[in-house]
Amino acid sequence: MPTRLEFAAGPPLGCHRRRIPDRIVFEHLVLALVHGSGYERLSSPGCSDRTIRRRLKERATQGISEVVHAIALQVYDRMIGLELSGISVDGCITKAPCGGECAGRSPVDRGKQGLKRSLASDGSGVPIGLVAAGANRHDSPLLGPTLEAAIGQMGPLPEDVNVNLDRGYDNNKSRTLLRELGFTGEIARKGVPAPIQAGKRWTVERTHPWMNGYGKLRRCTERNGAVVEFYLHLAATLVTLRMLIRRSTSRYRWDGRPATRRLK
Template sequence: MPVLPSWLTEPLWDQFWALLPQRPLYHLDHPLRCRRPRISDRIVFDKLLQVLRFGCPYEAIADTTCSASTIRSRRDEWIRLGIFSQLKRIALDSYDRIVGLMLDQIAIDSSLTKAPGGGEVAGRSPVDRGTQGLKRSGMTDGYGIPLGRVLDGANCHDSPLLAPTLDRLAELGPLPDDITVHLDAGYDSNKTRALLDERGLHGRIAHKGEKAPIQASRRWHVERTHAWQNAFHRLSRCYERRAVVIDAFFDLADTIITVRSLIRRSWTTHRWDNRPRRRP
């Protein structure tokens, strides 16, 4: 069974392949002077999708076509080239051009996940018997398209992560003049309101001690996006120790979410050659 349907995997690979540098089939400067052909980038890309989706170790994904060390080395090479961040940027630009990002409504919230192996951005979780955990402060548009995130330890409060999360708006280009930021009661403080006022943003913040359904505002979009991201088991239980690798997997997951939403929302308004027969 494929890790992702072909109508989603193929456009992802086509754009990913276009970003890769041209490499010879054989390693001309191999220290052992061997002539073994280089492992295909498509094979490694499919392996990384399996690692992201199933969350299993690299050794469990490796087989006769590709070893675990090759997956790791090619992953690190693509991270150095910035391929994953470029892919996410292209997906967001395509979504904005075809459907349109709802940047006048922004939702921000944090989510805790397990990090059994610790790492650079892991910390003692206050809600999981003190085990190692990872917190991500995610930002979405009014529909739930992931715009950016900030990673920190599970013992970090949500409020200090608000400012660096809002800084990710600068990467999106021109913004609407009137932006409303939807936050939960964890951000209900004068410091948060002052921060939003300094940036010219309007805040819609839930009040502490007052029960309100999540559907009362647009906060539920970011909660749904957290659920979409946690469906990738490499993110819901993170064994990676380096922050750049975690960010790369998040960028790949956000790209998948964005392209999937793009295909779903444009299915009734656009036609293309490999369009799914049914609305995904």
């Protein structure tokens, strides 16, 4: 990251305006992610809403959240170990009332603007790949970009990878794509009741509610695609860290270790 000066460069009339620390702005961004409130409501005497928007756009352009997500995945893999032999991919539609670059007509919300989140998780539900698109996009065409995003975050995947998919991916294009990547696929068949062929994709279906626990993702009001990607990767980072803490309590001991499974 570039070096930041304590005071703004080139102040008018010789005045000096102290730069707001990045940590304070980041705390406001986390509040915006968790509660989904407007920046005017989250602003404080030490950090205005204009500063939050300006710093958010700057960080989103730099791709900071993607880097932080990759670091969290590396730490999780080193301490717990990612289960990359069985990857699950699924999509989720949420609201996007303000439209934007990643929004589209939602087929499940009377044609209102919505956002589709295509997510790939490992065998335990850790999010390793994310793609944002319009709600009118089908899950099947997003399979390739989602797996590419997972490979970009994790690097080369193991050779014996099995991808678990639901019936929305039951077509020749999905099978051809998995064959080209060298993966095997366990795809639910169309016309067969879901309980009979539930498979192992329940992990990603559990991760989606974890992601929807953040207000900014349930009802995304951002129009800039880079900002939407910023919040998606930031939420994935927090989900990864929560799983890391929860699974580390039974493996490691440290001062301040949580005494209960519920994390605040």
